[in-house]
Amino acid sequence: xxxxxxxxxxxxxxxxxxxxxxxxxxxxxxxxxxxxxxxxxxxxxxxxxxxxxxxxxxxxxxxxxxxxxxxxxxxxxxxxxxxxxxxxxxxxxxxxxxxxxxxxxxxxxxxxxxxxxxxxxxxxxxxxxxxxxxxxxxxxxxxxxxxxxxxxxxxxxxxxxxxxxxxxxxxxxxxxxxxxxxxxxxxxxxxxxxxxxxxxxxxxxxxxxxxxxxxxxxxxxxxxxxxxxxxxxxxxxxxxxxxxxxxxxxxxxxxxxxxxxxxxxxxxxxxxxxxxxxxxxxxxxxxxxxxxxxxxxxxxxxxxxxxxxxxxxxxxxxxxxxxxxxxxxxxxxxxxxxxxxxxxxxxxxxxxxxxxxxxxxxxxxxxxxxxxxxxxxxxxxxxxxxxxxxxxxxxxxxxxxxxxxxxxxxxxxxxxxxx
Amino acid sequence: xxxxxxxxxxxxxxxxxxxxxxxxxxxxxxxxxxxxxxxxxxxxxxxxxxxxxxxxxxxxxxxxxxxxxxxxxxxxxxxxxxxxxxxxxxxxxxxxxxxxxxxxxxxxxxxxxxxxxxxxxxxxxxxxxxxxxxxxxxxxxxxxxxxxxxxxxxxxxxxxxxxxxxxxxxxxxxxxxxxxxxxxxxxxxxxxxxxxxxxxxxxxxxxxxxxxxxxxxxxxxxxxxxxxxxxxxxxxxxxxxxxxxxxxxxxxxxxxxxxxxxxxxxxxxxxxxxxxxxxxxxxxxxxxxxxxxxxxxxxxxxxxxxxxxxxx
Numbered sequence: 001x002x003x004x005x006x007x008x009x010x011x012x013x014x015x016x017x018x019x020x021x022x023x024x025x026x027x028x029x030x031x032x033x034x035x036x037x038x039x040x041x042x043x044x045x046x047x048x049x050x051x052x053x054x055x056x057x058x059x060x061x062x063x064x065x066x067x068x069x070x071x072x073x074x075x076x077x078x079x080x081x082x083x084x085x086x087x088x089x090x091x092x093x094x095x096x097x098x099x100x101x102x103x104x105x106x107x108x109x110x111x112x113x114x115x116x117x118x119x120x121x122x123x124x125x126x127x128x129x130x131x132x133x134x135x136x137x138x139x140x141x142x143x144x145x146x147x148x149x150x151x152x153x154x155x156x157x158x159x160x161x162x163x164x165x166x167x168x169x170x171x172x173x174x175x176x177x178x179x180x181x182x183x184x185x186x187x188x189x190x191x192x193x194x195x196x197x198x199x200x201x202x203x204x205x206x207x208x209x210x211x212x213x214x215x216x217x218x219x220x221x222x223x224x225x226x227x228x229x230x231x232x233x234x235x236x237x238x239x240x241x242x243x244x245x246x247x248x249x250x251x252x253x254x255x256x257x258x259x260x261x262x263x264x265x266x267x268x269x270x271x272x273x274x275x276x277x278x279x280x281x282x283x284x285x286x287x288x289x290x291x292x293x294x295x296x297x298x299x300x301x302x303x304x305x306x307x308x309x310x311x312x313x314x315x316x317x318x319x320x321x322x323x324x325x326x327x328x329x330x331x332x333x334x335x336x337x338x339x340x341x342x343x344x345x346x347x348x349x350x351x352x353x354x355x356x357x358x359x360x361x362x363x364x365x366x367x368x369x370x371x372x373x374x375x376x377x378x379x380x381x382x383x384x385x386x387x388x389x390x391x392x393x394x395x396x397x398x399x400x401x402x403x404x405x406x407x408x409x410x411x412x413x414x415x416x417x418x419x
Numbered sequence: 420x421x422x423x424x425x426x427x428x429x430x431x432x433x434x435x436x437x438x439x440x441x442x443x444x445x446x447x448x449x450x451x452x453x454x455x456x457x458x459x460x461x462x463x464x465x466x467x468x469x470x471x472x473x474x475x476x477x478x479x480x481x482x483x484x485x486x487x488x489x490x491x492x493x494x495x496x497x498x499x500x501x502x503x504x505x506x507x508x509x510x511x512x513x514x515x516x517x518x519x520x521x522x523x524x525x526x527x528x529x530x531x532x533x534x535x536x537x538x539x540x541x542x543x544x545x546x547x548x549x550x551x552x553x554x555x556x557x558x559x560x561x562x563x564x565x566x567x568x569x570x571x572x573x574x575x576x577x578x579x580x581x582x583x584x585x586x587x588x589x590x591x592x593x594x595x596x597x598x599x600x601x602x603x604x605x606x607x608x609x610x611x612x613x614x615x616x617x618x619x620x621x622x623x624x625x626x627x628x629x630x631x632x633x634x635x636x637x638x639x640x641x642x643x644x645x646x647x648x649x650x651x652x653x654x655x656x657x658x659x660x661x662x663x664x665x666x667x668x669x670x671x672x673x674x675x676x677x678x679x680x681x682x683x684x685x686x687x688x689x690x691x692x693x694x695x696x697x698x699x700x701x702x703x704x705x706x707x708x709x710x711x712x713x714x715x716x717x718x719x720x721x722x723x724x725x726x727x728x729x730x731x
Binding site: 078081082085086088089106110111112200201247248249250251252255258259384386387388390391394395398400 | 477478479480498562563564565580582583584585586587671672673674675676677679680681691692695696697698700
């Protein structure tokens with residue numbers, strides 16, 4: 001018996017020692033010649049359609065750089081984060097990745113992505129992009145591990161017919177929104193308002209927080225959402241669910257409009273989707289910027305970054321390809337290819353917003369939203385705090401907590417995760 | 420004979436081991452591919468994960484040895500405790516309902532006629548279907564959009580749409596429903612095999628003695644099915660403890676890992692969240708080993724209880 005125990009202990013010890021060796025870090029990737037041929041792999045987070053759109057830009061690049069081939073593959077949003085982490089851990093996978101705006105800071109901070117300052121990309125792009133987004137993708141130490149690939153912003157989608165019937169104008173302020181919801185309910189609209197992208201999540205709260213004059217963090221990254229503005233925003237947002245019965249379970253913009261919801265807060269990419277998914281809604285809907293709060297306009301700007309994995313042997317070629325994505329030719333190819341597939345692609349180069357394949361009023365709404373938009377915070381620990389902060393916000397929506405204690409608890413979580 | 424063989428085996432060591440190896444070489448060579456895969460894909464990752472559970476590791480930078488700190492953190496982690504309590508409630512309900520319905524189905528469709536075979540096949544189908552496909556189907560059933568079957572049916576009866584996946588009180592019941600629906604077919608097949616091994620003579624004798632159907636079930640079927648029941652309960656429990664897809668596919672779309680208010684947060688999705696969202700792979704490994712210990716202890720208790728009740 002003792003012999004068996006000793007054998008087991010020996011095997012376990014050997015295993016632990018071997019395990020220790022197995023997870024040690026390999027040296028930085030050896031670089032191939034910076035001007036030589038290269039076969040690049042690009043994991044594009046998003047749909048197959050979006051990957052095919054990006055392949056057009058890759059093909060454009062290959063025409064002027066015949067030695068460099070770029071193969072774009074789609075990576076779903078659901079498991080993209082885990083797959084990029086697995087690639088970074090295994091030091092095997094794509095040369096280029098795209099993903100959420102915070103991913104560059106996250107994976108770059110782990111040592112998994114290249115600081116693009118070394119490749120000269122930020123200088124070429126920074127001045128032309130929306131500044132709020134640029135701040136979001138820049139690490140606190142100034143490193144830029146991913147540059148903005150595209151942008152999305154919140155808009156209000158509304159049913160023109162239902163609003164006209166209730167004699168309501170698209171709301172421009174919180175007061176007008178409240179009054180419009182009352183009028184619509186009196187007019188028999190069961191669900192006057194719903195939220196799509198980021199429903200019952202910090203993303204939607206972020207809009208109201210900014211409109212109330214609050215922020216998630218102070219400029220020096222101290223949690224700040226438990227301010228008076230934060231409480232005002234949370235109470236107003238929670239009332240949309242509690243008092244006005246905004247659905248807690250998300251229906252996407254096209255389905256919500258078709259189901260008789262009068263106003264929906266959703267992402268700008270849905271502009272092309274409504275008529276495609278719900279042809280019966282044609283000419284019955286329009287868009288507007290989100291209503292302003294006590295402190296004015298405010299909307300979350302999302303989107304994707306694109307960057308180079310640190311194990312790539314072709315970092316120079318990959319960075320050169322990324323730089324090419326900001327040329328007018330590439331932007332046009334991507335925007336047109338996206339439009340032909342029913343996707344509204346908004347380049348991070350703000351000068352291009354006026355040329356979007358959308359109606360003039362939609363373009364005006366998008367411009368106004370971007371002008372008052374903010375990207376996600378670039379503070380340490382925010383990415384890991386999001387889910388738990390969301391649960392604290394939900395406690396208020398579901399009547400389990402008051403706004404102030406919930407926000408205090410959320411701030412504490414953010415502080416702990418800041419490390 | 421046994422003594423003689425034993426004596427022969429205990430003979431002079433010199434050369435006997437080598438001879439035995441030579442004699443069994445073919446078997447060892449044939450076992451080698453399996454052993455290589457077993458060691459490479461099971462033993463090695465297990466030991467590596469045990470090592471990682473004693474480290475702070477973000478997946479990219481080298482692991483830093485922290486001793487038992489990850490396990491100490493588990494005891495103070497409110498979300499882990501919440502996930503554990505959700506998991507225990509879910510496991511209890513899923514195991515009882517899956518085993519119960521499976522037994523009822525087995526008794527109802529134990530025969531060899533085409534009707535029974537057809538019904539067994541129908542109930543077994545979820546077990547041979549991709550779990551991803553199954554859970555996507557459940558997601559559509561409970562969707563808020565106009566294709567959501569549950570709300571469409573509710574609408575036919577004049578009931579207002581229900582936020583099925585965003586109502587915390589419905590999360591675990593929906594998960595139990597999905598687990599029972601997809602798991603009872605497999606357990607039914609095991610029970611059918613067990614029921615059909617019980618000699619018909621026992622029932623005949625009981626009927627002659629005037630036993631009712633219920634008395635026959637209680638005094639013959641249930642006691643003789645005890646080993647099968649233990650097997651079904653233990654395997655169903657292990658699968659229930661490891662629930663992941665239901666949370667990840669059905670509830671994650673409503674609100675990050677764990678669903679609304681963490682009402683569906685279970686141990687494995689929490690482990691995934693820690694490892695692949697928060698890059699805390701050392702802590703995630705500690706959660707994995709804690710789950711292993713919980714399942715191991717509960718399984719041992721069940722097996723002991725099963726053995727003890729058989730000896731009564």
